[in-house]
Amino acid sequence: MSLLQKVVRVAAPVLFFPGIANGQQAPAGRIGIQKEYVNEISRLAGDPLVKKMFTEITRLEPETRRDHISLTEIPAPPFKETERAKAFASMLGAAGVDTLWLDPVGNVVALRRGTSGKRNVVVDAHLDTVFPEGTDVKVKFSGDTLKAPGIGDDTRGLAALLAGLKALNRAAIKTDANVYFVGTVGEEGLGDLRGIKHLFAQKTFPIHSHIALDGVGIGGIVNSAVGSIRYRVAYLGPGGHSYGAFGLANPHHALAKAIAYFTDEANEFVKSGVKTTYNVGMIGGGTSVNAIPFESWLEVDMRSESPERLAGLDAIFRNAVEKALKAENSVKRMGEDLTVKLEKVGDRPSGSIPGTNPLVQRAAASAAHLGAVPMVAASSTNSNIPLNQGIPSVTIGSGGKAGGAHSLDEWWLNENGEAGIQHMLLVLLAEAGLAK
Structure with a gap:
């Protein structure tokens, strides 16, 4: 259908694991990083085009904030994500993709073609929230803190995904693999992962690697599905x-x-x-x-x-x-x-990939490069489906700090928020390959 550097150094570990309620201990563990992946991420971050991309992320910050607020204020109750999906599709189309569509279950799927297209890498954030119809989702401001139901989980992920696409385009970066930017439905509760289940069941294109944006910070890496x-x-x-x-x-x-x-x-x-x-x-x-x-x-x-x-x-x-x-x-x-x-x-379903898997190693090396302490953990996220099918997948944070997830008092603070977008793009470029 028609198209409807600054590297931020984090002073202390910033961890958030999706599916772990506030105040609970995440079942996390430190991960050793192999030197080849440290070197790979370092080379990527030092590439002139990537440096330009990081600069663009910084320049985009006011726009990313506006996108974040705009999407948050579009209700996306369970099984009723359509209006937010349409708005997100319009934003992706305006940012620039090669093909864009809404699939039969309501996922927004945008393709940015690679130079070879031999592999397909998916990066997604979920459209839905846990809040029923009628919930007041108007964003309120407390100093630099944004407050609204769903502001962190996972509307921040959508805003980061959109900012990442814009930064790639503004820096004129090409990837070897095709990259699919996806807004998924049905991640929460009785949605039962219906969006990501459909994506991995469809036969239009095979998926070789998957990155989910869910949660905040940049240190947490979900590589095991509860x-x-x-x-x-x-x-x-x-x-x-x-x-x-x-x-x-x-x-x-x-x-x-x-x-x-x-x-x-x-x-x-x-x-x-x-x-x-x-x-x-x-x-x-x-x-x-x-x-x-x-x-x-x-x-x-x-x-x-x-x-x-x-x-x-x-x-x-x-x-x-x-x-x-x-x-x-x-x-x-x-x-x-x-x-x-x-x-x-x-x-x-459950499933996992080891910490030695290249995708996990790349996520860990990227987090460490940006100053965080990488920690692997188990959780229930969109990664459950690919991990169960033996397809490499990680869920990583999209930057900033947040609290009160799944409550009316949910908040998000742009503390090193751009580091989350940098993190996502470093992992994505390592997986998809930086084309020259």
Whole structure:
């Protein structure tokens, strides 16, 4: 369809790992960097065209700030990212790409052709936020700090992606590989990575390497995917008066049994081995204190870096659901049996690449070159899909500082923000090859 140097030195490690809530310890580790990748990044950073690109990043800062604010103020609730996608597509088109389209699930895909085009490198940030329709996303200012829901996660990533494209074009840099700049839908929550799943399932172009921008700072490198399985379970029955229909099977009682069976066994299961977690996050149902409910439901989240451990926990949960159904039906005095509806609402696969992988090494060498301490970690991001398929992928930060992710008090501060854009482009150029 139609087209709708300054190197910043970071004084201290700046780390943010997507999927790690504020105040929690990220499961991170220092990484050794091989000399060949240190030299590769150093040569890239010293190239005259790259130096010019870095200068352009600095010049673009006021424009990048405006783009960041503009995109943040376009609501992008779960499954309703269309308006932000259209705006982002327009911005990419104005910045200059060879081909631009919105794919069937709503991803914005922009191609910047390489000189050989033998390889395809994707760099993406996600369009969606966790906030429902009606949330006030107007950006407010507190000194130099920008405050708004979604300002950091992941609208900053979109703004950095856009700034990177502009800087490449203004410096007239060519890459050997094709580079796809992508804004993905459905990264958050029950979106279940639907955007990146579609991108890696499509057959139009193969993807050889992937970089996700999610989170801030420049030291964090996600090279291991925390897999997750999520269910919505509903126990269903006839319902009735609490006194007059006493003896009917009670969906709430079955739900309580299921939670007790599951958590008792799951607690023992997760005490050893690779970190594996579970959480019953939502429950509901019923109409009145004096009415036997006709429905009782829950939503559960289970996570692990290990596919085997996750599968084991999954089996424990499904067994608990069936065990509770049988137990409640066995004690009823009258009426129909309860039934249960088990719906999988989330399935994020796990996977990883070692710290010795060239892409991880390039991300680490770039972060170190820019003055940060590179740390690898596991998280749940768009990288889950390529990592599960054995395709090299990392998730890196897009610069600056942030806090309050997934809350109404989310904020972002442009502290060494341009370093995040430099970092993304150094890793991208190392992967895609700087054409001469």
